Amino acid sequence: MDIVHIRASVPRRAAPLMIFLGVCVIAARAASAQELPSGPISLAGGRVMVGADVSFSTSTEKDDAAKPAESGWFNYTDYEHSTMRLARMGVTADVRITDRVSFLAEMRSENGDAPRPYALFVRVRPFKQRPIDIQAGRIPPTFGAFSRRIYGDGNPLIGYPLAYQYLTSLRADAIPADADELLRMRGRGWRASYRVGAQTAAPGMPLITAFRWDTGVQARIGPERLTASVAVTNGTLSDPRTKDTNDGKQVTGRLQWRPTIGLVLGGSAARGSYLADSTLAAMSLPAGAGGRSAQRAVGVDAEYSRDHWLVRGEAVRNRWEMPTLISSINASSVFVEGTYKIRPGLFAAARIDTLRFNRLTTPTQSRTWDAPITRFETGVGYYVQRNLLAKGTYQYNRRDGGLVRRRSLVAVQLQFWL
Amino acid sequence: MPSALWPLPSALALVALAAVVSGQTPPGAGIIRGRVDVRRVLTPVERRPSISELGTPVPHDPIDFTRSVVYLESAPAAAFADLEPQRARMDQRNATFVPHVLAITVGTTVDFPNNDHTYHNVFSLRGPKPFDLGRYAAGKSRSVRFDRPGIVRVFCEIHSHMSAFILVFSHRYFAVTGSDGRYQIGRVPPGRYTLMAWNEGSVRESRPILVPEDQGIVEADFTLR
Numbered sequence: 115m116d117i118v119h120i121r122a123s124v125p126r127r128a129a130p131l132m133i134f135l136g137v138c139v140i141a142a143r144a145a146s147a148q149e150l151p152s153g154p155i156s157l158a159g160g161r162v163m164v165g166a167d168v169s170f171s172t173s174t175e176k177d178d179a180a181k182p183a184e185s186g187w188f189n190y191t192d193y194e195h196s197t198m199r200l201a202r203m204g205v206t207a208d209v210r211i212t213d214r215v216s217f218l219a220e221m222r223s224e225n226g227d228a229p230r231p232y233a234l235f236v237r238v239r240p241f242k243q244r245p246i247d248i249q250a251g252r253i254p255p256t257f258g259a260f261s262r263r264i265y266g267d268g269n270p271l272i273g274y275p276l277a278y279q280y281l282t283s284l285r286a287d288a289i290p291a292d293a294d295e296l297l298r299m300r301g302r303g304w305r306a307s308y309r310v311g312a313q314t315a316a317p318g319m320p321l322i323t324a325f326r327w328d329t330g331v332q333a334r335i336g337p338e339r340l341t342a343s344v345a346v347t348n349g350t351l352s353d354p355r356t357k358d359t360n361d362g363k364q365v366t367g368r369l370q371w372r373p374t375i376g377l378v379l380g381g382s383a384a385r386g387s388y389l390a391d392s393t394l395a396a397m398s399l400p401a402g403a404g405g406r407s408a409q410r411a412v413g414v415d416a417e418y419s420r421d422h423w424l425v426r427g428e429a430v431r432n433r434w435e436m437p438t439l440i441s442s443i444n445a446s447s448v449f450v451e452g453t454y455k456i457r458p459g460l461f462a463a464a465r466i467d468t469l470r471f472n473r474l475t476t477p478t479q480s481r482t483w484d485a486p487i488t489r490f491e492t493g494v495g496y497y498v499q500r501n502l503l504a505k506g507t508y509q510y511n512r513r514d515g516g517l518v519r520r521r522s523l524v525a526v527q528l529q530f531w532l
Numbered sequence: 533m534p535s536a537l538w539p540l541p542s543a544l545a546l547v548a549l550a551a552v553v554s555g556q557t558p559p560g561a562g563i564i565r566g567r568v569d570v571r572r573v574l575t576p577v578e579r580r581p582s583i584s585e586l587g588t589p590v591p592h593d594p595i596d597f598t599r600s601v602v603y604l605e606s607a608p609a610a611a612f613a614d615l616e617p618q619r620a621r622m623d624q625r626n627a628t629f630v631p632h633v634l635a636i637t638v639g640t641t642v643d644f645p646n647n648d649h650t651y652h653n654v655f656s657l658r659g660p661k662p663f664d665l666g667r668y669a670a671g672k673s674r675s676v677r678f679d680r681p682g683i684v685r686v687f688c689e690i691h692s693h694m695s696a697f698i699l700v701f702s703h704r705y706f707a708v709t710g711s712d713g714r715y716q717i718g719r720v721p722p723g724r725y726t727l728m729a730w731n732e733g734s735v736r737e738s739r740p741i742l743v744p745e746d747q748g749i750v751e752a753d754f755t756l757r
Binding site: 152153154156160163164165206207208216218219220233237239245247249254256261262263264265266332334338341343368375376419420421422424455457458459497499500531532 | 575576577578579580581582583584585586587588590649650651655656657658662663664666667668669670685687692693
């Protein structure tokens with residue numbers, strides 16, 4: 115895991131509290147005496163904008179490594195937290211250095227961990243009148259749509275789509291020696307271990323992680339109606355990295371079209387090397403396998419809204435090359451979600467989601483290389499105030515593998531942002 | 533906020549005032565007029581840091597914070613009886629509500645036309661009239677009738693920086709200041725009143741006034757800091 119921890123002089127558990135208190139102090143100074151700000155805090159004559167996201171969620175899900183027969187790990191992330199039992203605090207800042215140059219950052223803490231830089235990049239608009247932007251640093255994801263709408267009320271439910279969160283049994287720092295070893299890890303993405311590479315058990319990778327951003331350079335061209343974006347980054351969709359661990363960069367492209375108001379269509383593609391050089395060096399390759407270690411993905415997404423309805427959907431087709439196997443391993447995911455506003459401040463939402471894997475055949479068995487999973491989540495949200503949202507959801511997971519194959523849970527979440 | 537505050541937007545205020553003036557003037561009715569000088573430094577609610585955008589967000593028009601509303605805290609009983617249903621308008625233009633402050637009487641229907649090439653979703657969660665107009669495209673308009681007095685905070689669900697105020701009055705003795713800060717409240721029956729000056733969410737200053745019995749003009753200036 116390529117996790118950058120910021121050294122903090124305060125105790126680890128106190129760091130998020132310090133951040134939150136810091137925001138509150140700034141907020142109190144910026145606000146009138148009677149009310150807290152409902153929007154971001156403006157400093158230095160509007161050149162510095164500071165925002166915050168705080169959310170607390172809890173659920174009936176009680177995964178525990180000491181009770182593997184009862185733990186499904188359906189909502190585990192690559193930071194080893196459950197999205198359904200998560201305390202998250204984030205502070206975002208937009209520092210406008212000139213009219214064309216901005217510096218943007220987000221520090222985030224989850225479940226009391228030390229804050230880490232989730233985003234850290236500079237945005238340059240080289241031509242004032244032309245819609246061209248260049249971003250460099252730890253940049254927002256180019257691929258797909260969901261990763262960029264996790265702020266505020268962008269996610270109408272509490273859980274995340276499978277493609278962006280569910281841990282497959284693959285890792286970037288360890289690989290199976292053969293197909294049988296990979297098949298033995300079906301449904302064990304929360305804690306996978308292999309003979310080649312790192313020897314300790316660790317979480318696997320999702321198709322696209324929504325919990326870490328990659329580092330590199332990104333360019334966006336075109337007006338709002340039709341935009342093209344391309345990025346070159348150190349990591350891959352599954353395993354974003356601050357420092358590269360191999361020679362291969364990832365190239366990601368996205369085309370977004372708004373043919374009419376209310377309809378957004380997007381297409382994305384990415385290719386990059388996901389295996390660390392140390393992993394490749396640790397194995398003995400079969401004849402003809404070469405050093406193949408690419409992750410390739412293509413995706414389409416759509417959003418349509420009208421009146422009190424909002425419908426979104428994404429489909430992703432992903433392929434990982436595995437140098438110890440002759441055939442590539444594929445995964446596909448599709449989700450559709452809808453939101454309907456029942457009355458002012460109250461909405462209902464639902465998402466149906468599936469993640470599928472291709473079949474591997476060995477002399478002894480023929481199975482999908484990881485356990486296919488289907489998820490349904492539905493719930494309601496109520497705006498206590500404009501930027502304070504309470505949500506309650508019911509989630510059902512069904513998986514064709516692992517110790518726990520079905521899991522229903524109820525979750526609640528409180529979100530505040532400015 | 534007291535329940536008796538509420539006027540019309542800049543342009544509409546003139547129309548409303550004209551209508552009021554053309555009506556039957558009570559014997560000895562006077563005029564309250566003056567200027568509101570807003571010296572408070574107000575920072576607009578901006579959009580949240582666009583951390584997840586792939587580029588620079590589209591700019592929006594600045595908000596005019598200088599418009600204030602001046603009104604009588606209480607009014608003669610007759611002022612509540614003859615309110616005619618009216619129509620007012622709050623545009624959505626360049627990702628901004630125009631006007632930023634609208635003052636109306638109870639029973640007024642406000643149209644919210646979308647004049648942008650993107651969706652807006654006008655809503656209000658609290659106050660006398662919670663509503664959510666949903667998403668509708670450019671050239672379309674939806675309406676809300678306000679039947680109770682109070683302050684309505686108006687927002688756009690899609691554009692977090694967009695906000696506006698609608699002040700719904702149960703009497704007609706109010707005015708929105710013009711671009712020069714000037715206001716005029718006409719047809720005020722003689723008597724003692726408390727004059728309130730409201731700006732950006734709350735009453736900033738108030739003062740007692742006396743409208744004499746000789747159809748006089750009462751001058752009242754405010755400086756809001």
